Amino acid sequence: MSFLDRLGLSPKPGRYSRRAGLRADRRPERETPRMSRQEVLSRVGLFLALATLALLAFPNVTVYDGTAEPGDVWQQDDVVAPFDFSIRLPxxxxASRRDSVLRSESPIFRERPEALAQTLARLDSVDARLDSAFVAYVDWRQAGARLADAREADPDRETPPDIDALRAAVRRDSVQYLTQREALTLSLSPRQWQLLLASAYDVATGRAGGPTLDDRLLGEAGRIARELLARGVLDVPIDSVRAPTLLVQDIEERSETERQRSDVVGYNQASTLARRSLFAAFPQxxxxxxxxxxxxASVLDPSLVYDAEATQRMREQTLQSVLPTRGRVRENQIIIxxxxxxxxxxxxxxxxxxxxQRERSGDKKWIVTVLGRTILVFSAIALFFLYTYLLRPTLFADLRQFTLACIVLGAVIFGYLVAGAVEWGGAIYVVPVSLASILLTIVFDSRVGSFATLTLAAIGGLAFGYNFPFTFATLIVGVLAVFSVRDVKNRSQILASAGLVLLAYALVLLGHELLRADPFTSDFWADLVAVAVNAALILLAAPVLWGMERVFGVTTDMTLLELSDTNRPLLKKLSMQAPGTFNHSLQxxxxxxxxxxxxxxNALRARVGALYHDIGKMLKPEYFIENQQPGDNPHEKLKPSMSALVIAAHVKEGVQLGREQNLPEVVIDFIASHHGTGLIEYFYRKAQEAEEDPSVVDESDYRYPxxxxxxxxxxIVMLADSVEAASRSLSKPTPRRLESLIDAIVAARVADGQLDESALTFADLARIKEAFHGLLCGIYHFRVRYPDQAEEEAPSGDGAATDAASDELEVAADAAPDANEERPTTEERSTLG
Structure with a gap:
């Protein structure tokens, strides 16, 4: 396993995620061809060239070495401001100004009118729990006393009769007491618990009169809580409030009042005041x-709750008014x-x-600055290279086309370099990134154009001092430009794309401008002029594409549109010399x-390929049935092997003719592949019939090259060619016959393996067959017979009456005849060729 395989950054060989749908058995995996050292070096050279150009696009500002201190004598050259900048405060x-603002900013608290009611409710709850605990405690003590009395009443007997019941009662009451006590979350020492229990036991047993200790303390706690809540109790310590005042919001009444810090009580301060009051009530x-x-502490519910979120929002708004600068130094002003x-x-x-200078150019250390720039630039460019290497391997492997893509990127990066040298802020928006996006989309596809746009936006944002508005606008507008030309039908779409780019740039810049404190400055209008120039440059797409096609040999939809014109000389010649073939090609x-x-x-590419796929027939048009006159068939004078050679030769001759006429390779590929390696079945069977031993006939001699x-x-063109030719041989092309014909032909091509190298799936084939059927039904629709028109004679063999079964059998015979069935004539079979 290679290093790239371990990282998951190598192309995956033999991945036919869609192609495997046409065969049940899995084809052996193909190894991805390895590039030679020269090919690798060429890609590395392109990468380094783009990176070097991008590094040169960074502004070259001399960074000041700020080592002098106040009181020193300046020993260096005069320092002149290279640009406008604000004087920053130490x-x-x-920090002192910000802290002063924060100290004076009043925090926001929400008033809770229900705090007193909640506190009193908690008092009642604690009182009830204490009473339950005390009752359990008294029961436990009394049960223990009864147990002790029982033991003393008859000390000679080992087990008094009721001793077990008394022990169980003691255990039950003790557990009940402990359970009730644990339910109270009071942080009391054992001594303090003993004071409470003793008071409750004495009152319960009549040893003392008056209220218990807990009742007196709860009464004091309620009184203190009422007094403090009347003033206002914060839920935070009073020391955390640094401002002299605080804002109190009443949510129900939707009001806000300002209160002095000294008028309210903090949570910790409330506990201190409560202790003081209790010491006065219970001295010593x-x-x-x-x-x-x-x-x-367990019952107090604060009446003023700190609203941290609202306070933070208000403080942030206030801090925005605290500027870190004072005054401004103008360009060319002498500093020292x-x-x-x-x-x-x-x-x-x-x-x-x-x-x-640090903000504009990076760190003051030159080496560190260059290293940081290099890492960022390499990352941005590597994004595009990795995309093509992993997801567009055919583009990456084609050095000519990949060089073209890199040249487009390099031209835009060079535009960044020029824009950075021009002393005009709007110059950066003149750089035609959208034009590059459009060119790459038309030449390759929309995803290549989108990734190139992303790469150029990232590099531009870095080169122009981390300019986020430029990066955002470039990315949005570039992707919209890609969408506008992903399916070019005519050259007027270029003009529409230019208008879309202008509108998108204007909207994005407007949105950014509205976020500024002082919108619609002179810079905004200069940027609008710049984007208008940018949009105008898109009109150069057509001539630039023409040059790219001639120099790099690429074929765009623009060229395909021109080739689709049936008045072009080659198609005109085909219509004159082989009119039947020309009409067949149109269908x-x-x-x-x-x-x-x-x-x-790509519908346009398929149409153009179909128009030119049979141009080789114009050299020997009389050998093909669509160009023959009735009774004139030169195949009757030839051997099957020679007829097969003539039929197959139109592919090779069409390729040669296409190259002589400078047809693009993408069109020539249609000419070469429109029969694949299919069998010229009629003449192959005819040759077998002519031999005593059919096995001596070599099938490879009767296959297309x-x-x-x-x-x-x-x-698709292969299937359309076969279906259109076969449909002409149907005696009665009803919709059902056409459907059976299409199914039979597609099934035969799949069984012969002719579609294995394409990416079509069975779902695609179903949609293709549906499209063929709908169009053929429109071509061969039934017409009303005029009154004076004689009724056509019923075809021989089947008679006038045909049911569904006979229709299907006849269609199947026409599409793929069996050796034992009646075969079509030479004219019919040559139509399929």
Whole structure:
């Protein structure tokens, strides 16, 4: 396993996620061809060239070495402001200002009118729990006393008669007491518990009169709580409130009042005040005071709750008004001259210049700055290279096309370099990133264009000082430009794309401008002028595409649109020399275009490939049935092997003719593959019949040279060619016969393995067959017979009456005749060729 395999960054060989649907057995995996060292070095060279150009696009600003201190004599050259920048306050001064604002900012508290009721309810709950615990305690003590009395009454007997019952009662009462006590979450020492229990036991047994200790303490706690809640009790310590006032919001009344910090009581302060009041009520009794304080803390419900979220929002709004700067230094202003004293003011200006240069150019250490830039640039460019290497291996493997993609990227990056050198802020929006997105989408596909846009937006944002508005606008507008041309039908779409780019840029810039404190400055209008120029540059797409096609040999939809014109010389010549073939090609083009649309393939490419797939027939048009006159068939004078050679030769001759006429390779591939390696079945069977031993006939001599269709569009043209030709041989092309014919032909191509190299699935084939059937039914629809028109004579063999079964048998015979059935004539079979 290679290093890239371990990282999961190598192309996956033999992955036919969609192709495997056409065969039950899995084809052996194909090894991904390894690139030679020269090919690897060429890609590395392209990568380094783009990276170097991107690094040059960064602004080259000399970074000030801010080592001087106030009171020093400036020993270096005069320092002149290279650009406008704000004078930053020293960190200590800025922090002091922020802290002062925070100290004076009133925190926000929400008032809880139900706090007193909640506190009193808690008092009642604690009182009830204490009473339950005391009752259980008294029962336990009394049960223990009865047990002791029982033992003393008859000490000579080992087991008094009721001793077991008394022991059980003692255990039950003790468990009940402990359970009730644990239900009370009071932090009391054993001594303090003993005071409470003793008071309750004495009152319960009549040893003491008056209320128990807990009742007196709870009464004091309630009184103290009423007094403090009337003032207002915070749920936070009073020390945490640094402002002299606080804002109290009443949610129910939707009001807000300001209260003095000294008028309210903090939570910790409330406990302190409660202790003081308890000491006054129970002097010289620290344990009693501690019990009362614990009871008070357990029942007090604060009436003012701190609203941290609202306070933070208000403080953030206030802190925004605290600026870290004071004043501004203008471009070309002299900051300090050589041998001048570094005053506090000049030192702050020098420090501010240092900060501004860091923001623009990175760290003041040159090596560190270059290293950081290199890492970021390499990351951005590697994104595009990894995408093509992993997900577009055919593009990555084709050095010419991949070089074209890199040249487009490099041209935009060079535009960044020029824009950075121009002293105009709006120059960055003139760089035609959208034009590059459109070009790459038309030449390759929308995903290549989208990833290139992402890469260029990232590099531009880095080169222009981490300019997020530029990055965001470039990404949004570039992707919209990709969407606008992903299916180009005519050149007017380029004009529409230019308008869309202008509108999208304007909207994004407007949204960003509305977020500024001072919107619609002069920079905004300059940026609008720049994006208008950017949109105008998109109109150069057509001539640039023309040059790219000529230099790099690529075929775009623009070229395919031009080739689809039936008035082009080659198609005109085909219509004159082989009119039947020309008409056949037109019908195949219609079928292929409809089927490609149905499965999401490139309909324009399929149509153009279908128009030119049979141009080789114009060299010997008389050997093909669609161009023959009745009774004139030269195949009757030839041996089957020679007829097969003539039929198969139209593929090779069509390829040669296409190259002579400078047809694009993508169109020539349709000519070469439209029969795949299919069998010229009629002449193969005829040759077998002519031999005593049919096995001496070599099947390979009667197959087309191939290759098999490699793309969905080529496979669709193969099927459309066979279906259109076979449909002409039907005596009565009813919808049912057409459906059976299409099914039989597609099944035969699948069984012969002609579609194995394409990415079609059975679901795609179902949609293709449906598209073929709908179009053929429209072509062969039934017409009304005019009154004076004689009724056609019923075809021989079947008679005038045909039911569903005979229809299907005849269609099947026409599509794939068996050796024992009556075969079609030479004319019918040559139509399939």
């Amino acid at each position: 960190d200590s001064t800025f 009794k620290p344990d009693t005071v501690a019990i009362g304080a614990a009871l008070f 001259r050589r041998y001048d004293e570094v005053t506090q003011e000049r030192w702050e200006m020098l420090q501010s210049l240092d900060y501004a 195949v083009a219609n079928l292929a275009e409809a089927a490609a649309d149905a499965v999401g393939a 191939g290759p098999r269709p490699q793309t969905n569009e080529q496979a």
